[in-house]
Amino acid sequence: MQTLLLDGDAVDAHAETAAVIRAVEAAFAAAARDRAQMPAKSYVDLPQYNGDFRSMPAYLDTGEWDAAGLKWVNVHPDNPADHGLPTVLGTMIYSDPETAYPLAILDGASLTTKRTGAAAAVATDYLAVEDATSLGIVGAGVQSYTQLEAISEARSIEEVVVSDLDEARVTAFLERFGDEFDVREGSITEAGHCDVLSTVTPVDEPIVSLADVTGHTHVNAIGADAPGKHELADDLLEMATLVIDDYEQCTHSGEINVPWSRGVLEEADIHAEIGAVVVGEAAGRTPETGVTVFDSTGLAIQDVATAHVVYERALESGDGVPFDFFGGT
Structure with a gap:
């Protein structure tokens, strides 16, 4: 057997958006049906380097296919300025569950962006109004790029409003999507008054309040991935129908971690995990539903599901660099 080495370009090429969304949805369902194993994400904090490592292993069985893997990922904010490297690097090891053979080693950063967009698309499909046509970011x-690419698979997005303090990033976003969507720069309130809003910032002081959204906006809260991070104001979280990806991760390091630690939010404020909504154990949007929030911390089962899609497509096309990992086995 051989192991495929798949770099970021290969991951991008083979992580076809619709296929990844289906795989991530299947992963959420597998977890809800107790057909997945996902130990808690572990952190190695490195304050001396202003960074950390995160270890994310998982196994899942969808009933049609099963898969296992481990993502080793980091966040080092000083990398771009000090070392000319991305803030987030990552390595995914995708293994055969039956033999434990490493089938592929993949770029984890590209994988992360793809599966994060897919998770938001799944949540949007179940929680946003059916006729949603506008997306704020x-x-x-x-x-932000994969948020738009994936969510536009779940709803017929026509108008996009993007808000960011960095004009260069806004300009790049407008140039990338200007030919596909009616996309413009706007304030946070203008973005929040879209049918769907995705927040993808690293802030630790809330920047979106209840006044910034409409009575039916669905919010994908993506940015919070560590204790202390907090994008949405407490009044918004308290008012919304709150769906989370994983109880342990969200209360520890998701969007709800700060108000949860202060006692502002408690068990009764959580509507359900997204897997329960996918399999029908909990309701998605109904005519009576107002504002909805999906707290997305990013799950290892999403990484494994996305790696499955990428590996199978790369194998079929003959892409990637094969090598004999164990020397003649």
């Missing part, structure tokens, strides 16, 4: 970094 707060934060025009790397994640």
Whole structure:
């Protein structure tokens, strides 16, 4: 057997958006049906380097296919300025569950952006109004691109409003999508008054309040991925129908982690995990539903599901660099 080495370009090429969305949805369903194993994300904090590592292993069985893997990922904010490297690097090891053979080693950063967009698309499909045509995005970094690409698979998005303090990033976003959508720069309030809003910032002081959204806006809260991060004001979280991706991760390091630690939010304020909504154990949007929020921390099962899509497509096309990992086995 051989192991495929798949770089960022290969991941981008083979992580076809609709296929990744289906795989991530299947992963959420597998978790809800107790057909997945996902130990808690572990952190290695490195304050001396202003960074950290995160270890994310998982196994899932969708009933049609099963898969296992481990993502080793980091966040080092000083990398671009000090070392000419991305803030987030990552390596995904995708393994055969039956033999444990490493089938592929993939670029984890590209994988992360693809599966994060897919998770938002799944949540949008179940929680946004059916006739949603507008998308607001707060934060025009790397994640914003896959938010639009994926969410436009779930709803017929026509208008896009992007808000960011960095004009260069806004300009790049407008240039990328200007031919496909009616896309413009706007304030946070203008973005929040869209049918769907995705927040993809690293802030630790809330920047979106209840007044910034409409009575039916669905919010994908993507940015919070560590304790202390907090994009949405407490009044918005308290009012919304709140759906989370994973109880342990969200209460520890998701969008709700700060109000949860202060006792502002409690068990009764959480509507459901997204997997329960996918399999019908909890309701999605109904005619009575107002503002909805999806707290997305990013799950290892999403990484494994996306790696499955990428590996199978790369294998079929003959892409990637094969090598004999164990020397003749």
